Amino acid sequence: MYIGVDIGTSSVKAVSIDNRGVVQNIRQIPYPIFSSSPDFQEQDPEEIFNATVKVLKDILADNQGNKNQIKAISFSAAMHSLMAIDAAGKPLTLLITWADSRAKQIADNLREMDLGKQIYRQTGTAVHAMSPLCKLLWLKEYQAELLAEAHKFIGIKEYVFFKLFGEYVIDFSLASATGLFDVFNLKWYKDSLQLIGIEENKLSTPVPTTAIFQTKKFPEFANINFIIGASDGCLANLGAGAIEEGQIATTIGTSGAIRMTSSQSFVDEQMRTFCYYTDDNQYVIGGAVNNGGIILQWLREAFSPDESVENIFQSATNIPTGSEGLVFLPYLLGERAPIWDSSAKGVFLGIGKNHTQAHFYRAVLEGIIFALYSVGKVFKEIQSAPKEPCIYATGGFTKSDFWVQMMADIFNQKILVPNSSESTAIGACILAMKALGEINEWKEAQEMIPITKEFLPNEANHAVYMKNFSVFEKLYLALKPLFHHNN
Template identity: 30%
Template sequence: MGPERRVILGVDVGTTAVRAGAFALDGSARHVRTRAYPLLQPLPGWHVQDPDVLVAATLAAVSACVADTAGAEVVAVAVSSPRYGVIGLDTTLSPVTPLLTGRDTRSAEVARDLRVSGQSRELHRVTGSPVHPGSPLCKLIWFARHEPYLCAATRWWIGLKDYLVHRLTGTLVTELSSASGTGMFDVHRRVWSADALDLVGVSGSQLPAVLPTTGVLRLSSAAGQAVGLPSGTPVVVGAGDGPSSSLGMAAIDSTVAGLTLAATGALRTVVAAPLVDPAETFSCAALTEDAWVVGETVNNGGNVVWWAGSVLEPDFRPASDDQFGAPGLLALAERIAPGSDGLVMLPYLLADRGPEEECGPPGAYLGLRGEHSRGHLVRAALEGVCLQLGGVRDRLAELTPISSVRLAGGAFRHPLWRAVMAAVLDCPTHVAGEDDDAALGAAALGLFAIGLAADLKGAVALLDPEGARTEPVAVDPTLATTYRGLRGKLPALRTIAGRMGEILDEVAAGPGVDWRATTGLRDVVGG
């Protein structure tokens, strides 16, 4: 059986959908299947999911990929997922909690307390993970404060990928990448931090053993039956979605940053050892033992332009599966001059991760005048997202050199997104990767783990030879000058908007006023 009849499966379990890809080992073909599932919000700030629903969707997506490649040998299955989820299990390994996703902010008060006390700085130094409401460390402290009886009934605290790997293999473990996102793992000594565990009130015996991201387990007979694969098929435990995405878009050279933009956005680069910034802004996550991905995820990306389109006019309302703006809506924005004629949007529809002072003020349009049209509103939203990501690049470049940026994600199929982002970055910029870059990265890491590729870069090249031919994005010098001026003004505008938000909160918090309900904020966030 030649290499064209051998495939590896890369599975990326995302926030609202799983994407499974079957990649031919000679790069000649790929088959990608997706399955969606809901993100539930039972209370303000709570964002949860049923872990068994995610497992069922994953099995269905993998099964569809296996059917697409009937007759091919599947050499391994490799897994990727977000790193910030938390699930409690009882002694029978059944969930006693839903999956608390990275978007769940019920522990905001915990994060604030840790910052005020100064404990956040040492936690970040040791774990490489900023203290923020999405952090598993903060979630577990919240459980200890508010659900002590549930904590007493919980035998294990694990992440999403840990649960999925257990359902695939029957083995309960975690891996270095997911562990480094918990806020409880010493990334320098590669062990669970005793100080962090004491703070949380969890013992090391309640957390899974930590494997390398290249650890290999075996598919159980039950899971094999469900997806149509032989039991014993290698299952590579893999890395988190951020590191997997960096690998999938081949942004793993030390001076190259990978920027992904879907509903959310992220900018990351790869370093040889854990790198912790003193500002407590960036997370540091393992891809392998000697490749660490440092960067930041922003919660406000393509969803901001989707929101702008959904609230303007019904005739330009974007489709539910287009998070980046319907073509007609973006055509309106293209007719507006760069800088939106003085209109600026701070795109904080959702609070961002990181220290409180970095989470951003409430979203705001500033400089609004009667001559501004809905095209101005949309362009300002798009520019606001790009300017925010440009600021992430600037701060990251203070820690480690960045010479160029690779762009990936559905947003960059649109010329306007590409042009504005490249002008904001104002450095060599290329479009690379598809929507399945995290699944591809998972597959490439899997190929390396089972010894069918000599190194990570070679693994990506085998599975995606076309990915090496990236498309450069020309930087318009006029746009770059405009956005350079805007970026210089953003800190002052953030301060103004933050103070405005405080004043509005004080006014809205009057007797009998539930401002979140009256403004329909939950509906906006849900959109």
């Protein structure tokens, strides 16, 4: 038995699997995000820690009869979080999440500088408001006293591990998503630290993703191996089955992402993609988008509060492919890859008298996939071009065959859906197996991830979508000056 714990943005989830990869139990506890202003997106780190301990106790209770068979508990966490703590380990701030955009102007300025480009080339992390690098630069400018007085700056998994084990450690994978870490040499990057004005002792000690810990602080967890694990993006690829060179996985949940597995690190000269570390022989290259399922939530709450999401999808199915020329730019929360523009906004273009509410529903679904396609296009241009004509799909969007088929048509590629949507937690379990020597190569885990659905592309639909996508790409470029002018 293995337990994977995913400390996500909206909840913490624990999943237990057996050594064949079959899910046995799932436990989940949600928690809120606090937004004192549109740019501030924060959480209570103590609430997240308590939820993590509770979900672990619950799933251990579920597996009480098999407790002696539990080989390890392995962790995933959302990337880019940051908080300040004092010398006793007590929070001095709330947890600043990836979605926080207070540093967008700082990020925009740095991105245009030669130093910003050099930092990207060495760290593999986009220069964007999401990154701890830019968050720390914001603190330097607006809360310099806190920057000087804080004992350390850490992310949420580091806080959980300190509370469990009394050590400040960060896995190479999460470190590679900070903008502070040299992804080629696996150490803190001095140019980033000098720019902020801090020393390495203000950060946690980087360790391999397979590092093993045990706790004496919590008797109920005694004698259990805890694996530090990796970031949610890297583990989602593992858990989806996109394990070998050139294989691609995509996820749409609250936000979305598309990632390609690579045996070596890679940075894009145009700074469109990230490069995050899984282990010495595996990286993921790709990009995350801010606007996934959260746009459907907005659509329903703003325009159809009495209508279910199921009805929205059903209405959209009655509209022709391409929404009869209606194009949606889904940047309600700004955007990350490939444009990395926190000032971007949402737009509908081409509205005609013939367009009904259902047209808008379908255009929104198409626009979200177009955003992912704009990242996926980069894979065809970079050195490590995809070697397999299919995409592994996970996340909440796979509950809709209609939406997954839309992705197959837009990408013009076969879409494979694994039997479990818990790819991130399963990926954490697979990493634990490698840490304990149960598997030697990642591909040995492939048989544990059976495919339950396949979606083949429709060439005629793809042609229609590409006409709209051409408008989609030009629309952002045309409106970019106005987005920034309004700021």
